[in-house]
């Protein structure tokens with residue numbers, strides 16, 4: 001059980017995930033120069049910004065898949081460099097933009113992550129995961145690749161939750177979905193935050209950013225800044 005799920009009002013609001021002054025360059029070109037972000041347990045940080053500004057790169061650094069040139073990443077106060085990379089990656093789960101489904105059934109997909117960690121999920125655990133993301137148990141025996149886009153995104157999120165991470169990173173999870181599927185995924189993200197998971201979501205859609213109800217940031221000029229108040233909204 002995730003201890004943050006039982007977080008009572010008044011619990012100290014120490015950040016779960018902190019990124020401090022992260023920098024990354026590709027082929028000598030700086031993409032992020034000084035990127036910082038802090039996310040509390042159960043909070044949603046929404047990152048917006050033009051294509052190519054480094055949003056996916058930032059998530060990959062948070063996920064422990066790309067190493068920063070400078071800066072540090074902390075999880076519950078513990079530095080990424082002091083933790084085994086596979087432990088960090090289990091605790092900070094990352095869902096790719098258009099995540100590929102693995103061969104086999106939905107249940108096989110949900111079992112994949114724990115299996116890598118040497119753990120085999122019982123049928124009841126698989127069913128609980130499916131329930132957690134609103135996937136009908138009847139889908140568990142279907143070939144994962146035969147599911148709709150929205151269902152596949154929920155499988156990807158369930159797969160990411162299988163190791164019970166404290167942080168969930170989502171790269172444009174609604175970009176390829178029809179409006180109804182996008183709405184269910186946005187609702188799921190809010191529910192997961194309600195359970196205490198810290199979520200960082202990249203989106204291009206202003207409407208989806210608003211629907212998430214989190215704290216909004218803009219990625220630009222190699223930095224991450226709180227989104228300025230919109231003068232048009234009351």
Ligand code: ADP
Nearest residue numbers: 026027031049050051052053054055056057058
């Ligand atoms: P966003 O997700 O905001 O659209 P990305 O983080 O994917 O942007 O990319 C930011 C910039 O870094 C882009 O110019 C992209 O071409 C470049 N980039 C990203 N990953 C690599 C890589 N592995 N090698 C070289 N350049 C990269």
Ligand code: MG
Nearest residue numbers: 055056057171
């Ligand atoms: Mg991207």
